[in-house]
Every structure is written in structure tokens, then in C-alpha cells.
Amino acid sequence: MTHVPPPDAEDRRAIAPVICYPTDTLPKPDLAAYKQRRTGARKTSETRVLPREAASFRVPAGGFFRISSVEGPQVGDLNLWNAADPSERFYSGKTRALHGTHLSTGDRLWSSFPHLRPMATVTTDTLDWYGIDEHGGSVHDVIGTRCDPYTHHLLSGHDYHHCCHSNLTRALGAATGAPLAEIEHQVHDVLNVFMCTGFTRDTGRYFMKASPVRPGDYIEFFAEIDLLGALSACPGGDCSAEHSSDAAACYPLLVEVFACDDPWIPPAPSGYDRSHGA
Numbered sequence: 001m002t003h004v005p006p007p008d009a010e011d012r013r014a015i016a017p018v019i020c021y022p023t024d025t026l027p028k029p030d031l032a033a034y035k036q037r038r039t040g041a042r043k044t045s046e047t048r049v050l051p052r053e054a055a056s057f058r059v060p061a062g063g064f065f066r067i068s069s070v071e072g073p074q075v076g077d078l079n080l081w082n083a084a085d086p087s088e089r090f091y092s093g094k095t096r097a098l099h100g101t102h103l104s105t106g107d108r109l110w111s112s113f114p115h116l117r118p119m120a121t122v123t124t125d126t127l128d129w130y131g132i133d134e135h136g137g138s139v140h141d142v143i144g145t146r147c148d149p150y151t152h153h154l155l156s157g158h159d160y161h162h163c164c165h166s167n168l169t170r171a172l173g174a175a176t177g178a179p180l181a182e183i184e185h186q187v188h189d190v191l192n193v194f195m196c197t198g199f200t201r202d203t204g205r206y207f208m209k210a211s212p213v214r215p216g217d218y219i220e221f222f223a224e225i226d227l228l229g230a231l232s233a234c235p236g237g238d239c240s241a242e243h244s245s246d247a248a249a250c251y252p253l254l255v256e257v258f259a260c261d262d263p264w265i266p267p268a269p270s271g272y273d274r275s276h277g278a
């Protein structure tokens with residue numbers, strides 16, 4: 001510390017926080033209605049995401065997708081795009097501002113500007129028992145980014161090609177047929193599925209710890225719009241020690257898609273007029 005605190009420093013620190021984005025005005029997801037739809041949904045596809053790889057999948061609006069742990073504890077990095085327009089994509093930062101650092105049942109995955117609408121809603125989370133642990137850790141975060149070869153190169157000087165960013169880039173390239181250099185910028189910060197993370201209380205640094213996920217655990221989402229998704233089975237495995245290497249034990253993840261024939265009207269994009277006061 002190089003600056004002297006003011007005489008009222010403790011009073012300033014003692015001010016109670018206020019929530020930045022009160023969500024009382026947001027329409028509450030009708031979870032009972034989603035549950036009803038789910039009973040009429042039928043499985044249409046499944047995709048096995050191999051360890052240290054990513055795979056893509058498509059979900060029709062009004063359907064569901066489930067990400068399951070199989071074989072062993074494994075963290076997944078999830079990207080979502082509007083299937084018809086990949087420039088509309090998941091916005092983890094605004095989702096965090098609206099719902100908090102970690103997502104669970106009833107929380108929504110919001111899309112980028114100028115759309116800002118729910119892309120998906122979490123309808124089931126078998127890890128909802130975990131809560132927030134004594135270290136401030138919780139599951140399914142929107143505070144991390146995605147492990148990537150650029151940061152790895154910055155910190156180590158080495159190249160590693162199976163970081164989630166590269167896995168997701170290859171998966172999006174395979175799904176769209178576009179050259180990687182053209183679509184890499186569409187890969188974005190993720191929902192860290194099953195990952196247990198937080199910020200240290202003393203220094204505010206991003207931490208991870210072994211995921212509590214066990215085979216059979218899953219998180220399920222309702223698709224509010226037509227979705228193209230990609231999921232990477234992170235090279236960090238359960239993220240108990242390190243990522244961006246082949247050191248950790250890694251396991252596959254399972255993605256299952258369920259379609260529902262009942263009609264569904266996707267939420268409208270933001271009503272802001274985009275004149276920006278000009």
C-alpha cells in the first residue's frame with residue numbers, strides 16, 4: 001500500500017453493497033411449463049465429446065439439451081450460437097451480471113448485443129446441492145474465460161493445441177465448413193459446465209478446484225431459440241490441478257438433444273432502438 005487511508009476509511013468499507021442489476025423486472029422462466037414440455041420431448045440425437053476434443057450439436061427452438069458426466073469427472077466448456085446467425089452468441093459477462101458468478105436451475109444464458117435475449121434456460125442441475133463452499137467456490141461458472149493457446153504461450157512460451165479455445169474453433173469449423181481463420185473470432189467465453197471455481201477472498205484471484213461431478217450427473221437446458229452449440233472436454237479434466245496440457249486424466253462428456261413438437265415462439269431480440277442518442 002502506498003496511499004494513506006482517509007480518516008473515515010472503515011466507514012466507507014462498511015457501506016452495504018447493492019445489487020448492480022436487480023432482476024425483479026425480468027420475466028421469470030415458467031419452469032413448470034418447461035417440465036411439462038419435457039415430458040412430451042423425444043430424444044433425437046446424442047454426441048459423445050472425446051477427451052481434449054470438442055463436438056458441435058444443434059438444438060431446435062423449443063427443445064432441450066442435456067450435458068452428462070460419463071466415465072469420470074470432467075469439466076466442459078460450452079459455446080452457443082444462434083443457428084441461423086453465429087454473430088448472435090452467448091454473452092457470459094452479461095449473464096454473470098444478471099444472474100451471478102455461477103448458474104443453476106432457472107438461470108438463463110443471454111445473447112450478445114444487439115440481441116440480448118435468452119438463448120437457453122437451465123431446467124435441471126443435479127449439482128444444485130453444492131451451493132457455495134467455504135472457499136467461495138461453486139459450480140457451472142460464468143467467471144472464467146476458456147483455456148486458450150495464447151495465454152498458455154504467454155505464460156509458458158510453449159504451444160498446446162488442445163485448449164478449449166482451439167477445440168471449440170475446430171468444432172465450429174467442422175460444423176460450418178468455414179476456414180478456422182474466418183470463424184475463430186466467433187468462439188467466445190464459455191459456461192464452464194461442472195467446473196468448480198471462485199475468487200480467493202484474500203487476493204481476488206481466479207481459482208479452480210476438483211469438480212464435484214460424478215458420472216450420471218447432468219445439467220439440462222431448454223433451447224429458447226434455434227441453437228448451434230459446441231462443447232469442449234477441457235484438457236484440465238476435473239480441473240483439480242492444471243489445464244492446457246496432457247497431464248490431467250480426462251473423460252468424455254455426453255450431449256443429448258430432445259425435440260418437442262409443441263409450438264414455441266422464441267423470445268424477441270432487445271427492443272432498444274439502437275439510435276444511441278445520435
Ligand SMILES: [Zn+2]
Nearest residue numbers: 147164234235
Ligand atoms: Zn479448458
